[in-house]
Amino acid sequence: MSIKCNKNAPIGVFDSGVGGLTVAREIMRQLPKEHIVYFGDTARVPYGSKSQNNIIRFSRQIIRFLRTQSVKAIVIACNTASALALDVVRQETEIPVIGVVIPGARAAVQATESKKIGVIGTEATIRSEMYTKIMKEMDPEVSVIGKACPLFVPLVEEGFSKHNVTGEIIDYYLESMKESDIDTMILGCTHYPLLRTRVREYMGEQVHIVNPAYETAMDLKKILEDNDMANETLEEEHATYSFYVSDAADKFKQFANSILPYDIETTKQINIEEY
Amino acid sequence: MSIKCNKNAPIGVFDSGVGGLTVAREIMRQLPKEHIVYFGDTARVPYGSKSQNNIIRFSRQIIRFLRTQSVKAIVIACNTASALALDVVRQETEIPVIGVVIPGARAAVQATESKKIGVIGTEATIRSEMYTKIMKEMDPEVSVIGKACPLFVPLVEEGFSKHNVTGEIIDYYLESMKESDIDTMILGCTHYPLLRTRVREYMGEQVHIVNPAYETAMDLKKILEDNDMANETLEEEHATYSFYVSDAADKFKQFANSILPYDIETTKQINIEEY
Numbered sequence: 001m002s003i004k005c006n007k008n009a010p011i012g013v014f015d016s017g018v019g020g021l022t023v024a025r026e027i028m029r030q031l032p033k034e035h036i037v038y039f040g041d042t043a044r045v046p047y048g049s050k051s052q053n054n055i056i057r058f059s060r061q062i063i064r065f066l067r068t069q070s071v072k073a074i075v076i077a078c079n080t081a082s083a084l085a086l087d088v089v090r091q092e093t094e095i096p097v098i099g100v101v102i103p104g105a106r107a108a109v110q111a112t113e114s115k116k117i118g119v120i121g122t123e124a125t126i127r128s129e130m131y132t133k134i135m136k137e138m139d140p141e142v143s144v145i146g147k148a149c150p151l152f153v154p155l156v157e158e159g160f161s162k163h164n165v166t167g168e169i170i171d172y173y174l175e176s177m178k179e180s181d182i183d184t185m186i187l188g189c190t191h192y193p194l195l196r197t198r199v200r201e202y203m204g205e206q207v208h209i210v211n212p213a214y215e216t217a218m219d220l221k222k223i224l225e226d227n228d229m230a231n232e233t234l235e236e237e238h239a240t241y242s243f244y245v246s247d248a249a250d251k252f253k254q255f256a257n258s259i260l261p262y263d264i265e266t267t268k269q270i271n272i273e274e275y
Numbered sequence: 276m277s278i279k280c281n282k283n284a285p286i287g288v289f290d291s292g293v294g295g296l297t298v299a300r301e302i303m304r305q306l307p308k309e310h311i312v313y314f315g316d317t318a319r320v321p322y323g324s325k326s327q328n329n330i331i332r333f334s335r336q337i338i339r340f341l342r343t344q345s346v347k348a349i350v351i352a353c354n355t356a357s358a359l360a361l362d363v364v365r366q367e368t369e370i371p372v373i374g375v376v377i378p379g380a381r382a383a384v385q386a387t388e389s390k391k392i393g394v395i396g397t398e399a400t401i402r403s404e405m406y407t408k409i410m411k412e413m414d415p416e417v418s419v420i421g422k423a424c425p426l427f428v429p430l431v432e433e434g435f436s437k438h439n440v441t442g443e444i445i446d447y448y449l450e451s452m453k454e455s456d457i458d459t460m461i462l463g464c465t466h467y468p469l470l471r472t473r474v475r476e477y478m479g480e481q482v483h484i485v486n487p488a489y490e491t492a493m494d495l496k497k498i499l500e501d502n503d504m505a506n507e508t509l510e511e512e513h514a515t516y517s518f519y520v521s522d523a524a525d526k527f528k529q530f531a532n533s534i535l536p537y538d539i540e541t542t543k544q545i546n547i548e549e550y
Contacts (some may be wrong), residue, residue: 150432
């Protein structure tokens with residue numbers, strides 16, 4: 001891929017809601033010179049219960065919106081859209097588009113020695129076996145145990161990450177996985193990096209925890225460097241971050257401010273159906 | 276109101292998702308001879324974050340669908356739609372339409388002696404102060420304390436109603452309300468009747484717990500009787516219940532079977548945007 005672009009243009013990042021902010025946060029950390037335009041589809045969250053046709057339609061609309069913001073690359077920071085829409089929209093889009101599933105899957109396949117990998121995620125992610133399929137394509141010898149942890153998202157969104165009950169619920173969901181012989185575990189939902197410390201403590205040091213948000217930012221960095229697209233002109237403290245949502249901008253802002261390293265001032269609400 | 280109708284026609288009940296099943300359940304208990312057609316708008320849940328215009332549009336679509344099922348009356352088993360759409364759609368609809376907010380508010384105003392009433396609900400319900408406004412119209416002397424309990428819905432939907440952690444989360448949300456001087460408390464979310472026993476235990480016997488689902492079924496019964504619309508021809512064991520959703524019929528069925536007194540066999544998925 002060789003792309004002529006304005007290196008000072010922003011990275012577009014989108015998710016069905018707030019979860020993808022953990023991916024945006026990793027990009028801010030690893031690529032501090034890059035501007036970011038984030039879109040959270042809060043009007044249509046969650047994507048997990050929607051059909052593939054709808055997920056592709058939503059992703060196309062969001063990519064059209066992000067391109068009005070002149071982005072130079074797009075990160076699909078949503079497991080469902082990464083699994084269901086990436087192949088289609090990548091072919092239609094002239095700028096690089098990456099998802100979170102492949103970087104996470106690849107890191108897990110590279111890390112495992114026992115070839116036993118655990119994946120935790122939403123019910124939709126686990127039921128779809130998206131990580132299992134991709135990892136088995138990468139290495140047919142791996143075996144994968146999936147476990148849906150549907151309460152993790154509301155616990156994180158309601159600010160219970162450090163609360164007592166979260167420990168009990170981690171135990172409830174992950175007990176069988178702890179007793180299994182996995183040596184690697186994927187945090188297969190964009191909210192889960194916010195429980196990473198607690199999950200790591202619970203699972204113990206012998207289990208390598210893969211954070212797809214981290215791996216995705218690494219992949220993005222490599223793509224930008226390989227294609228001479230990285231922003232070199234900017235002092236890192238001047239990168240600008242813009243946030244757009246399709247509904248309930250206030251709640252989004254509140255959550256963003258609780259997890260990002262700085263306070264965001266405005267979140268703009270747009271009508272995504274117009275794109 | 277005097278309405279000519281087929282007394283054997285079903286009652287239409289709708290909600291943004293599964294929560295309204297607690298209202299359907301009360302109708303089954305209190306009006307065992309009435310057939311029910313239930314619609315859960317699982318594709319567009321939750322309603323709390325949507326604009327009033329959208330809630331009215333959704334309600335109109337659902338009422339058009341329910342009328343294709345020849346319902347004789349409609350129950351809006353959703354707090355948000357009851358507060359934001361009832362006035363508008365009632366005027367457009369020739370058959371009786373009732374919501375859950377007014378019956379719940381009236382029961383609380385009648386029950387309180389101290390004139391201090393607590394309301395618990397979703398963030399959207401509490402922020403809108405829908406119960407407060409209606410109760411103050413009924414009795415300007417009441418004072419109302421609201422408390423959003425956003426984790427209650429996922430706890431109930433994920434089957435944690437009887438789990439340990441639910442007790443801790445009840446304590447977390449309701450401690451200040453327990454220390455207040457309310458003597459009446461409204462379960463202002465259709466999921467909360469499924470936590471009624473635990474909330475009652477926590478709050479103690481001196482607090483009267485109002486279940487709007489129960490009050491709504493009582494109101495419906497009165498309207499049917501007053502207007503000579505009640506079904507008299509049927510043996511109660513033969514009432515038929517039909518369930519429709521706009522997405523993810525399997526998950527709906529699973530939840531319905533966990534709370535209804537009998538197993539539902541089929542749930543049909545329809546495209547509500549076509550109505």
